Amino acid sequence: MTGPEGEGELPEPEDTLVRHVLDAIRGGESPDVVPETSSVVSFAEFLAVEAALDMRWPETAMEPSTDRIAALVDALGEPQRSYPVVHLTGTNGKTSTARMIDALLTEVGLRTGRYTSPHLQRATERINVDNRPVTPERYVELYHEVAPFVEIVDASHGALSKFEVLTAMGFAAFADAPVEAAVIEVGLGGRWDATNVADGAVAVITPIGLDHAEYLGTDVLGIAKEKSGIIKPGAVAVIAEQDPAVAQVLLERCVEVEAQVARQGAEFGVESREIAIGGQRLVLRGLSGTVDEIFLPLHGEHQAGNAALALAAVEALIGAGPQQPIDPDAVRAGFAAVRSPGRLERVASGAASASTVFIDAAHNPHGARALAATLTAEFRFTRLVGVLGVMREKDARGILAELEPVLAEVVVTANTSPRAMDPDELAAVAVEVFGDDRVSVAPTLSAAVEEARELAEEGVESGAGVIVTGSVVTAGETRTLFGLEPA
Helix, strand or coil: CECHHHCCECCCCCCHHHHHHHHHHCCCCCCCCCCCCCCHHHHHHHHHHHHHHHCCCCCCCCCCCCHHHHHHHHHCCCHHHCCCEEEEECCCCHHHHHHHHHHHHHHCCCCEEEECCCCCCCHHHHEEECCEECCHHHHHHHHHHHHHHHHHHHHHHCCCCHHHHHHHHHHHHHHHCCCCEEEEECCCCCCCCHHHHCCCCEEEECCCCCCCHHHHCCCHHHHHHHHHHHCCCCCEEEECCCCHHHHHHHHHHHHHHCCEEEEECCCEEEEEEEEECCEEEEEEECCCCEEEEEEECCCCHHHHHHHHHHHHHHHHHHCCECCECCCHHHHHHHHHCCCCCCCCEEEECCCCCCCEEEECCCCCHHHHHHHHHHHHHHCCCCEEEEEECCECCCCHHHHHHHHHHHCCEEEECCCCCCCECCHHHHHHHHHHHHCHHHEEECCCHHHHHHHHHHHHHCCCCCCEEEEEECCHHHHHHHHHHCCCCCC
């Protein structure tokens, strides 16, 4: 058993149950590593908690009811009402926007909590206090704090889902801290999501498109109506640019509950953007005025839009306006500090003829389109090869079609999720899009990355690149492959 990033040997735990947990859960191609701040035994306890949570019905399942989570937070004393909430939903951009909001709120002097999903590498990433994931030890404490109440609700209302328990743990963590504002990302949909027992003072709606069709359907307007359920009476709805019909659904909800509205492209937006080394420079028009000389260390026009959305959300929460504008230096500092792992993130830099490797969590055609546009506009690859691992229920053909124009070749594979699409099945779809001579198959993610780097470097002196994408799980497992810690 090795330590973090393979540094030295760790003693075997004496407890055979602990050893069994480690052996059973840490197996696989890209096992988790014991954090430097954790002992082997305490980390095994964290893994045991994760194993217990995984025995519950999966968070990907959706039921049109909040009765169970409502009963649980009621038993816990309604922790989600201890702080103002910024609540986010949409199809893409939620986690990046949540991270930006968190960073801005921190810079204006508020202690923050942030709850996002899914995680890239470790479940602790979902619950953040002070812009940092809780430790595995704290995660275990939170689980044991809510466990007695979970048992009661299991008995009285039926078994809670994993996501419902995690949501309660997040709410409790923020109340215990205590935080002065919480940034809460919806897990799936909106109206019936477990997070919707919190009433957001600000409801943020990122761009809405098709995703999770097996749960939300293929009617975009129906999806918009589902997501509009997070807009509560008296709240401020901060709405990204949308298809006009989608925008109409959202505005009807605002009228219904008498919510105030701030629309991107009307009340706020991106005034200008230019590509910069390591990101982009922005001028944003917020609700309280214009802020220039913003450096955002993330790539893509879509991230500029997310930044405008985040600024407006923070202004709405703190009551900033033309008469009392937000501190522009705090805005600049907040955006400069933003990190969004797994979002066009460089995990290996090319030296000499070696390829540069990026990862991106795009998992639907809308996200793949934004990724392809960014790769085209902001990078100059001589040869770019893709690695793709997707989930069975996703629109693999749509993702491949969006990426095909920017990739010389694609290596298809599978991540370790039981929901992963079989590589041979994915290859059959890829051949229809790319042609047989541009598609390779690898049985594991590590083999796929290695093959993609070799393909990218063939006959190229410089400018070789690899982009690993298709799933949040694929992006997270690639981070682990390259020895990056959860963040």
